[in-house]
Amino acid sequence: MKKYITLCLLILLVQSISAQRIVEGVVTDVGGHPVSAAIIKTVDATTKKTLHFCQTDTKGKFTITAQEGNILSISAISYKKQELKVTMDMPAQHITLEEDTKTLSEITVKAKPIKIKGDTIQYLLTTYKKEGDRTLADVLARVPGFDVNKENGEIQYEGKSISNFYIEGMNLMGGKYGLATKSLPQDDVATVEVMKHHQPIRVLDDFTYSDDNAINIKMKQGAKARWMTTYSGGIGLKSHGGLWNFETFAMRLKPSFQTILTYKTNNIGKNIRRETDKLLSFDELQSPLSAMLALPSPSPLLLKGRSLFNRSHAVSLNALQRIDENSQVSVQVTFANDRNEATSLRHSDFYTNSGIKTIENRKQYLEKSNDLFAKIKYENNAKNHYLKNELSGDFSWNKQWLNEQGTNPHMMMGNLPIYTLKDNFSIMKKYGKRLVTLQSKNIMDIRPQQLYVDSLVQSINQHYYETNTDVRGSFRIGRFILSGQIGVNAGEHRFTSDLVGVPDSVGLLMGKSSFTFARFYATPSVEYIVRDLDFMLSGDMSYNHYKYSLDNGQSKVLFSPNLRIRWKATASWTFSADASINTMQINAAQFYPTLVLQDYQYINKGLAGYNLNKEKSVGIGVVYSDALKGTSIRLRITKSFGNSPYTSTQDFVGNYIVESLTQGDTKYNSWNMFLMGSQGIGFLKGKLNVKALYNAINSYMVQNSQRMPYDTKNLNITSNLDIGLIKGVDLNYKLTYGFHQMKMPAFGKTSNLNSWKHEGSLRIPLCKILSMETLTEYYHNEVAQKKFKDMFFQDFTLIFKAKHFDLSLAWNNVFNNKSYSYGLNNTLSSSFSNQDIRGRELMLSFYYKP
């Protein structure tokens, strides 16, 4: 019986297996070429359901499971679909597909039509609002196509995040617009417009693909002005007195314009004088007027604010107005009021051929300054041009007092205002397929200043004007890239000075002069790229005309060529070599006829000389990087030979040191090395960063009519180690070493200064909402020849994070270390300073997150 049943089952099994079988085949086109990635399906003839599917391989072959009676379907894009019936004992199939373009057109007809650029869709909000809707976010969520994140107010339209948020055509909030959607009362909003295909810079339209949407909110006529604010602050204690630090941000929305107001104040050593906007202003002209009158004050920015004893206030206002579809105007005004104090003890040694002169003074410094900065920016972003103009003014009223006691006691007071006006204009225009840029940078710098040193009075009035306008363009011809820049650079320096109290025998004490220069320049460059080599040859050619009011002036034609070769050897190694001959620009501020008292000790004397500094340099560079190995090394070595037509002079006249320049070639040569590397360290789960800078200069100066050679060597090494062995804990160790040597062969004297800094920081999460940070600094500085001073600083911070606010308790300088000592080498002199530092401080801060 059992045998029968098994036999029956076997027969049934064989039957069912034979009904399901493998079909093989190869698919080719009419030419016999295999078609790969064609889709093969076995479809049930009655239900039309796909039972199995596969695709043809690279040789056009396929193998698929099929049952007798199924339909075998073969389809591929741009070919006519074929269908066969699956039969018993189907042999290996050879299927030839015919080309067919009709299938393609059927596909596109079904897809949605691509939208036309420049569309704007308007939604009237009253149609969508309901009882209980308070804010814009509430109503917008109902409008078809819109998605609003109730938590942070962010908006999406048709599944895409919006690229920009405008209110009455103005984009003041940038990425912070979530605050507006959650706070704007829906009663004030009339319509919401969706601007499709929003372009960032229109002149690049030919090259772009953009599907970005922006929305614009239009307010109702009678809407009231609304305020939206956020703030943070802290109070604390120091050894004598209290500490404070507050910041508030407020935004006012009116149908006609948007403004943002911020107010910051602190006395905890935070520098709030300038907004970080300044960081990206590398395309501006800088005034060459150095501080001719300078009090030798102790540095207030030493040790990241530990040495800054301040009382600072800053108010700033930002407003934005959209003029039309293409243009907008933005205004920024900042006013800062600052009061800084510093105290230090300085011991200076001056090396002369008649012995070493030593001065040891205790300095007390006070600075009061008021700074007003205003900027207006106009931007016009149209299809054929992009125009931008930035006009800014910086007015600083600065008074400094320095009281010195010791070897050389005196009282100094400086009234040092600086008024600067800058205008930067640029336009990018499209001519057919070419893009040409014109830039004009202008600056006006006025300094009416006075310096009082005991009974001496030095007053000096300088005006400086400069403009630099150029046109640039570039184009590609085969393997060559040709670029060029032609421009005009002109300026004027007007100088008046008067010194009262110094005997006439020292030199000319009163006078005025002016210096004008005009330069027509062209900077062509040719770049040739072939395989892995990149050659670039460029040159700066200029015709210069100089005129000093007290002589006949001069004209010069200058040429500075530069060659650079780069070889991308492998994916990880890149080598480069360069050579250049540079003739330096003339220094307009060097031309003046009188003596100018710089401080109680130094007097500066100008020089009317038209000879220019020439420098030849050669350099090589190597870069190795393999990011996945966590390695990156960059090395650059440069050797320069310079010829200066002047020599620096130092003359000791009575109690003063007169510094000037004298005719006479000075040759100097220097070595420069820069190394930067980083390597991931697996077993420490960390990373090591090293940066080293080395330079050695051999030069000389003329002191009291005698030539004094001096050689300096400087080495700076910073290394940083991050360790992440324990999750959530950040451990970092940083070691900085500095070596500064000044050799004076004429005296057989060498001044060596070594300084070490060890820094360790740790961040530990104590629990979910509490974390602790510690910072330990240990300084080992050489303060006299072979004498070192050790200084310790320790800070602790406890941070508590809640939903809408953060609390932090900081205990700084736990060991109450009140002074910091360090050494400095100057030309033929060295000094050691002991500066007062902020003592132990306790600070509790609060940050509100709306």
Place this chain on the structure above:
Amino acid sequence: MKLYAFCITFMLSLLSCFGQETHIIEPSILEISYHTKYLNSYDDYALRIGKNVNEYFSYHTLRFDSLGSNPETALAIINEKIKAARNNNKTTHKVESPGHGDYLYRNLEEGKMTTYTQVWDSHYKITEDIPTPEWVIHEDSTRSVIGFNCTMATTHFRGRDWKVWFSEEIPLPLGPWKLGGLPGLILAAHCDGYLDIIASSIKREQLSPVKFYNFWEKKYKDIDRLSYLKKASDPTIYPKNTTFFPKMELE
């Protein structure tokens, strides 16, 4: 002796690099645009299909690469980046997505898929066989995407669960990124808690050809997929506090 060995290894490494130029591979038949959403960021990708080769890359990356490497337009791009950096804020919607800077090429004749990717300033080329994920088709789940009737299919591919919608009306076993192998083009893909990809348009006319892009003329180092995955996920090769995207492939 050591110098000799170093020179030999150096010469050999020279050979294993490829510094190809941007060139046309073949004309395209179809181009599908995909829009991706990842947390607060978005991106737009192109799937450009030729007869034998198809490529997948971000439009924004292509724009930046082509304009940035061209001296005429480089200044304008720099201006844009500076503007974006000034307005940068944690809540800004940025153009970002996992695999944003990668160029993916599938060669059907050879059955190979090549990814050209970048980690900091090092460039890598990963070659693998075109993957064939195991799909489970859910006939009853359908959805309309840009006018096409799509059926849902799911799979577990390289560490992630993917839910996709494909349309048999477009007989191509392709899809966004490395997804493919279904009897129709994948028009939408979703991975819970991770990425959302959806087709936004299909172009048939005025198509750019399938091109190999190397605007910056970089040299690529060959590396195999698993070594790359292991090393790229090592947090020590990035600076402290870098937030980086979880990768599309986990294994």
